[in-house]
Amino acid sequence: MVHSQEMAKVRMENADLKAQLYGTKSDSLGRVTKSTSLRSRPKSSVVAEFRQTSSTRPTMHSVQSEPTGAELPDFATQTAMSMEEKLQREKAEENEKASKTASTVMDQLRQFLQSNYFDAIISCVLFANVMFLAFQLQMEGSRVGYDIDYYPTKNPNDSAWPGMVEVLQVIENIFTVIFSLDVLVRIVCLHCSFWKSAMNWIDFIVVTLTIGTLVLDTSSLPLDPIFLRLLRLGKLARAFRMIILSGKLESFGLLLKCVVASVTMLGYATGVLIFVQCVCGMIISTLVSRYLEDPAIDKEARRYVFQYWGTFSRTFLTMFEVLFANWAPACRSLTDYVSEWFTVVFVGYRCVVGFALLNVVNSVFVSQTLKIADSDEEYLIKVRARNEAQYRKKLHALFLAADTTDDGFLTIEEFMQLLENPQLQLWLSQLQLEYHDLVELFGMIDSGDGRIDWKEFMDGAVRLKGQAKSMDVFRLETKVDSIMKSVASLHFPFPRRGNQQMAD
Numbered sequence: 470m471v472h473s474q475e476m477a478k479v480r481m482e483n484a485d486l487k488a489q490l491y492g493t494k495s496d497s498l499g500r501v502t503k504s505t506s507l508r509s510r511p512k513s514s515v516v517a518e519f520r521q522t523s524s525t526r527p528t529m530h531s532v533q534s535e536p537t538g539a540e541l542p543d544f545a546t547q548t549a550m551s552m553e554e555k556l557q558r559e560k561a562e563e564n565e566k567a568s569k570t571a572s573t574v575m576d577q578l579r580q581f582l583q584s585n586y587f588d589a590i591i592s593c594v595l596f597a598n599v600m601f602l603a604f605q606l607q608m609e610g611s612r613v614g615y616d617i618d619y620y621p622t623k624n625p626n627d628s629a630w631p632g633m634v635e636v637l638q639v640i641e642n643i644f645t646v647i648f649s650l651d652v653l654v655r656i657v658c659l660h661c662s663f664w665k666s667a668m669n670w671i672d673f674i675v676v677t678l679t680i681g682t683l684v685l686d687t688s689s690l691p692l693d694p695i696f697l698r699l700l701r702l703g704k705l706a707r708a709f710r711m712i713i714l715s716g717k718l719e720s721f722g723l724l725l726k727c728v729v730a731s732v733t734m735l736g737y738a739t740g741v742l743i744f745v746q747c748v749c750g751m752i753i754s755t756l757v758s759r760y761l762e763d764p765a766i767d768k769e770a771r772r773y774v775f776q777y778w779g780t781f782s783r784t785f786l787t788m789f790e791v792l793f794a795n796w797a798p799a800c801r802s803l804t805d806y807v808s809e810w811f812t813v814v815f816v817g818y819r820c821v822v823g824f825a826l827l828n829v830v831n832s833v834f835v836s837q838t839l840k841i842a843d844s845d846e847e848y849l850i851k852v853r854a855r856n857e858a859q860y861r862k863k864l865h866a867l868f869l870a871a872d873t874t875d876d877g878f879l880t881i882e883e884f885m886q887l888l889e890n891p892q893l894q895l896w897l898s899q900l901q902l903e904y905h906d907l908v909e910l911f912g913m914i915d916s917g918d919g920r921i922d923w924k925e926f927m928d929g930a931v932r933l934k935g936q937a938k939s940m941d942v943f944r945l946e947t948k949v950d951s952i953m954k955s956v957a958s959l960h961f962p963f964p965r966r967g968n969q970q971m972a973d
Contacts, residue, residue: 575658578654579658579659582655582659594648598644601640601644605641608633642683645679645680648675648679656673723841726841727838731834731837731838734833738830738833741826742792742826742830745822746792747785749818751781753778753788754778754781757774757778760774760806761774761775761779773802773806774806777803792822792823792827796815864926865927868923871884871886877922878922881920913929
């Protein structure tokens with residue numbers, strides 16, 4: 470009896486705790502009504518109160534088996550534990566969601582930094598920077614020209630020059646900030662992969678030199694202005710990045726590949742030209758040395774000849790002028806002052822080296838370029854896709870011109886009018902389609918209703934373009950062999966007429 474009363478008391482306490490937890494209570498008639506006494510309180514205080522209450526009252530297990538001393542968690546404790554687990558689970562889910570969001574944003578930013586869109590933006594900024602450097606050099610050179618009275622007039626911007634210098638400095642600082650942020654963001658997002666590219670190293674070095682130049686300009690250290698100008702020249706290295714980014718274009722990329730592939734050939738050709746120039750220059754310099762050493766000849770004449778042929782360095786430079794540049798003054802200096810027999814020497818040199826050797830070198834470079842272009846699979850795939858798209862576009866225009874009813878189908882009557890129209894026949898010849906091929910094409914494509922749609926016409930016309938491929942011939946031979954084997958395996962109930970005649 471006592472045991473049943475204690476059990477009923479525990480159940481009543483659990484029911485009261487449950488009512489407090491869920492905001493309900495029972496009246497005298499057993500009806501359940503909502504209560505908001507604990508709804509508005511924080512969850513932590515409710516959980517603490519549940520734990521305190523559950524620890525001060527006896528449990529069902531303790532009433533039933535007091536000697537063991539084991540206590541099972543009652544309803545309030547289980548509810549508190551479940552609420553704690555739920556809060557921890559929600560917190561873990563929020564942290565996981567935040568980490569996924571951060572990783573997703575980082576991945577998207579990394580993809581954007583490696584995309585063609587970002588490369589296009591950087592190319593535009595690099596182009597603007599190169600134009601700014603050219604304008605800055607133009608303004609500084611003009612300033613020097615006016616200072617040394619090279620120009621006949623005074624500097625019209627003399628009064629505005631200090632303000633112009635400040636504006637140029639501000640623009641230069643803006644470009645420095647942009648490129649510094651570019652390098653910093655790529656280092657943070659790309660991590661170790663940033664340092665695997667040589668172009669990224671150049672960007673990092675250029676940004677470092679630019680920041681160092683700005684720091685040295687603002688400092689009071691006694692530095693040589695030439696040293697600062699050499700540091701500023703490092704900014705021109707960004708132009709190489711623009712070339713690399715432009716290499717992603719189809720034509721420019723092919724040009725860069727051809728140039729890179731021709732480096733070895735260029736080295737050999739340059740070595741041959743240097744050797745020929747050295748030998749020819751030393752021969753001419755040896756022939757002219759007697760003239761330069763003769764004291765009986767006018768010193769002004771010898772000085773004029775010495776400008777072109779006096780030393781090996783002057784002779785070497787003059788030989789390249791004769792080969793590539795203005796060769797007449799160098800030749801006239803010998804034919805007019807030394808001997809007219811040098812006319813034969815220079816004419817022979819121009820014919821052999823300037824015409825034959827250079828043309829051979831040019832032809833080698835052209836053949837190397839064509840070989841690279843023919844072996845570039847990526848370029849060939851793009852060209853083939855572009856040609857196929859243009860061909861399909863022309864076919865669609867031909868189909869629309871032949872479809873006089875504008876219903877999206879070609880009937881046999883419209884098809885025959887297509888073949889009789891001279892202008893459309895010209896289109897067919899440009900598309901490499903013949904008259905009898907199209908007649909057979911309509912018969913093969915037609916499903917029996919006497920008309921064909923655009924997709925059927927395009928697929929059939931594309932297959933008719935050009936000569937038969939080896940795969941088409943092989944497929945045809947395979948089908949013919951299969952048909953012949955099927956025919957040979959047939960068993961006729963009666964002897965063939967030819968065999969019967971042979972038997973007779």
